[in-house]
Amino acid sequence: MDAIKIQIPSLSENIRIIESFIDNAKEKFQFDDDIYGNIMIAVTESVNNAIVHGNQSDKDKNVDLSLTLEESLIRFTIQDEGKGFNYDSLPDPTAPENIEKPGGRGIFLMKNLCDEVKFEDDGRRVELSFYLA
Numbered sequence: 001m002d003a004i005k006i007q008i009p010s011l012s013e014n015i016r017i018i019e020s021f022i023d024n025a026k027e028k029f030q031f032d033d034d035i036y037g038n039i040m041i042a043v044t045e046s047v048n049n050a051i052v053h054g055n056q057s058d059k060d061k062n063v064d065l066s067l068t069l070e071e072s073l074i075r076f077t078i079q080d081e082g083k084g085f086n087y088d089s090l091p092d093p094t095a096p097e098n099i100e101k102p103g104g105r106g107i108f109l110m111k112n113l114c115d116e117v118k119f120e121d122d123g124r125r126v127e128l129s130f131y132l133a
């Protein structure tokens with residue numbers, strides 16, 4: 001199946017465009033409320049990371065979001081134009097020394113809400129997969 005794609009400039013207020021994109025996908029593909037909640041949180045968190053951390057909130061840089069549907073899987077791919085990051089060396093937000101720190105929760109959340117999270121292109125691209133069955 002072809003991917004459905006959207007591109008937004010790196011502005012935090014564009015998260016609402018992403019929310020609408022996910023709402024439209026829910027109607028089109030009829031996924032249930034449980035997975036919808038997980039998708040909404042994980043995808044908006046990932047796009048927000050791409051805007052703030054990846055593209056440094058530079059409105060001249062874009063974030064691309066695409067959605068592909070396979071038999072029992074829905075996959076969202078988020079791509080930014082930033083420098084990338086080392087996703088293997090992120091601190092564990094649940095470790096006692098990190099509990100009070102505001103950062104590092106987004107990827108932790110994504111890993112807990114998605115069935116699969118895969119980073120590519122030095123962290124500039126992330127794939128979030130959700131099983132529908």
